Amino acid sequence: MPEASAQTVSGTVLAFDFGEKRIGVAVGEWLLRRAHPLTVIERQNDAQGLARIAALIDEWQPVSLVVGRPVALDGSAHALTARCERFARRLRERFRLAVAFADERLTSCEAQERLRAAGHNARQARKHIDSVAAQIILQNHFDAAAGDLSQPQGCQTHAPS
Numbered sequence: 308m309p310e311a312s313a314q315t316v317s318g319t320v321l322a323f324d325f326g327e328k329r330i331g332v333a334v335g336e337w338l339l340r341r342a343h344p345l346t347v348i349e350r351q352n353d354a355q356g357l358a359r360i361a362a363l364i365d366e367w368q369p370v371s372l373v374v375g376r377p378v379a380l381d382g383s384a385h386a387l388t389a390r391c392e393r394f395a396r397r398l399r400e401r402f403r404l405a406v407a408f409a410d411e412r413l414t415s416c417e418a419q420e421r422l423r424a425a426g427h428n429a430r431q432a433r434k435h436i437d438s439v440a441a442q443i444i445l446q447n448h449f450d451a452a453a454g455d456l457s458q459p460q461g462c463q464t465h466a467p468s
Contacts (some may be wrong), residue, residue, distance in 0.1 A: 318370030321345075321363060322445035323398075324411060324437050325374060325391045330356060331437025333445045334367055340453060342445035344438035357401065364402055372404050375411030375444040409448040414440040 317338045324331035328350055335342035348359045374395040377387045392408075399406045418439035422432035 319367050320371050320373060320445060320448075321367060321369045322373040322409070322441045322448065323360075323375065323394075324414065324441040324444055325377070325387075325394050326350070326437060327387070327390075329437045330360075331439070331441035332360075332363060333438060333441035334369075335445045335449060337370070337449075340449040342442045342449060344435065344442040347434070347437045357397070360398070361402075364404075369404060372398055372402070372406045373409050373445055373448045374398070374406060375414060375441065376408040377411055380412060407448065409444045409451075411440070411444050414443040414447075417443055 318336070320335050320337060322333045322335070322342065324333075330348040330350060332345045332348060333342050334345045345363070348356055350356050372395075374391060376395075377385070377391055379385050395406045395408065398404070415436060418436045419432055421439060421443075422435055427435070
């Protein structure tokens, strides 16, 4: 699958946090290298989800796409990894855009913490968590392309007691 490269110097990028029930979407600009949450697509069926994505692509005219690739904390693939990879392949084939994968480990946790810090209660945060997770995925992608490989702060992984 083609990768969006760090050589891209301008243009809009859409990023996706793929999930079984929802797909979070974020938008950013290569030149500014700043990501912003955009929307959440409720996944009733694949055709409706792709239609919503097509409308976003028509509206934003991205030069590339980024998909958060879900893996276990140790980096190994799991059941959702293959489904996400199929989703990314469908995006590339349907929209003829470069699709890059980005590590999405702990992005939902970080999104939840950011929303809580911004004053959202759990009910309010639930509506936005997937788009904020997509924002984190895209921002990490921009930062990695710029050579800033710092890890996101905020999420701590604790072993069960």
